[in-house]
Amino acid sequence: MTFQQKYRYLFGPVRSRRLGLSLGIDTVPNKTCTFNCVYCQLGRTTYQTILREEYVPANDVMTELADFLEYDGRADYVTFSGSGEPTLHRKLGEMIVRAKRLTNIPVAVLTCSALMYDAQVRHELAQADMILPSLDAASPRTFYAVNRPHGRLYLAEIINGLRQFRAEFSGKIWLEIMLVKGVNDDEEEIALLRRAIAEIQPDKVHLNTVVRPPAEDEAQALSDDELRAVQAKLGPPAEVIAERWTAPRLSLDSRLISEAVNLIARHPMTLEEISHYMNCKPEIIALMLKGLTDSGEVEARTHRGQVFYVALAEENAGAAAGVAAAWPASSAVAKLADEDLEP
Template identity: 40%
Template sequence: MDSHDVKHVYGPVPSRRLGRSLGIDLIPYKTCTYDCIYCQLGRTTRKTVTRERFVPTETILAEVRRKLEAGERPDYISLAGSGEPTLHAGIGELIQGLAGLTDIPVAVLTNGSLLWMDEVRQALMPADLVLPSLDAGDDRLFQDVNRPHPSLAFERMVEGIAAFTREFPGQVWLEVLLLGGITGMEAEVKKIASLAGRIGPARVQLNSVNRPPAEEYAACLSRERLAALGRFFTGPVEVISDGPADGGPIEAAASCDDTKILALLGRRPCTPDDVARGLGLHVPDVVKKLNALLRMGKVRTKKAEGRLFYTASPTSP
């Protein structure tokens, strides 16, 4: 398969939550309902709540089919990518189409901001797993952390996630991303935990900054601190981190061209280990390729929390 034929499907990538995940990017870069201070993709360039058919669903399904026929067998197919996936007006048709194409479970990673809309909740019903986010316990911190579109109300967002969780036949895993000095304090966590109890997800996943954030003041919390704060939540709670994900068979780096690496780095900052796990390569080979791309100006580096991350340069395809 010519990797140039695939523009909206990427990976599989190593996922802290889903193992090896084949990603689908439904939205133009950084088109979102939020402008979160911790976002690994940087600041939102188009903040909107208007749902559109950004990419034909037939185009995406054809790309997934070619990717799977090429021998890729991920643990999940995930709808996420460069913006808020529920902004795509055809997301329901896409999920149904994926169910007809493969038995690989479909996960939707969403900020949950549009689940108050009946049509969005209905569109996600055929999915196997939905992972919404809740990053604040009140409107003040909602505005500070998520920087939502002006039309989005905090209470309506929370009730939308709760309504979806009550209706959805699959599982809902609620991600709570906590920030040092902002939301990672007991008083604030108790507020979030109260709302999480009202939502009633199958599990709560506590997270913090793991990659370079949009704003430098978005500080991470240690795993130990997250685990300590987990006691305020009821039901299953787990701390998710950037730990190793099973990567499947390792192949020679020669079988992976630069386009695949750039497609991955264009959607999320990665360490060499991340690239190796996601694309099934040896770490030393990945380092050689990344150094070559760095010399050509196709990738850039940035340090965060003592680790070196690579991202695609703006001019890279």
């Protein structure tokens, strides 16, 4: 049974540049959100609201998390995020507290900041270890253009809420700004954002751009040079985190890629074995492996006439190097490795 078949509200763990190996928790149905951002990689918002509800049963979410922690548990962060705005779940605070009782893995929340004006939401978020809020605009005109918010949301209240949250929360705040060419990257907007950042005082500011297919085709990415220019204007602690999306991935589910990389981070596997373990057609796995080997995240190694795939990227580099060193040092090691591959 694949991860996706086993869990309804958990996803990943996904390889996140900011959080390492991040176990995602999805607390709202797809595209239930306060915003309808032009750059949203999930498409247009289908249910735009500011009403906090128990959109998915909190007990079921916690049961899944407990199961994951018991049977796998490998993650650097447990992250409330997913396919909409997590603070819309009215039991978010309770779920954060329960998650922290279940594990020592730090708990993070990704939020678009829309409900930061609400003291109750800020109180609930303050139960987490790290908050990753977004702020894409500092003028109302740009706010409406880039985030297309629910009609009862006001930018000044959101920025004020972020400022108050900084005073109330002792954990880390990593603010993300998604830059869209010609929409929120002009001199005036960047100067206003710089002023807002000075008020909010986040620990880090991450600059991103439209590297994945957006909700609206006209939402275009900034070039690397343009991103660096914005970084220079904002000054420290701004840093660029945008990662280019490579063509072979466009036709594949990112969760599938993540699951495959996780799988071969633990054991080198043949294409057929990956296909078998993931219950996925060999042609799809072959396409995915081509993209991953082209991008340098996975290496193909021939051993005893068979091609094995090994994950090499970032967090797995150490483990993969260990595998590389031992593989195939001797026939005994190779035999052990083969036995490890048995289901």
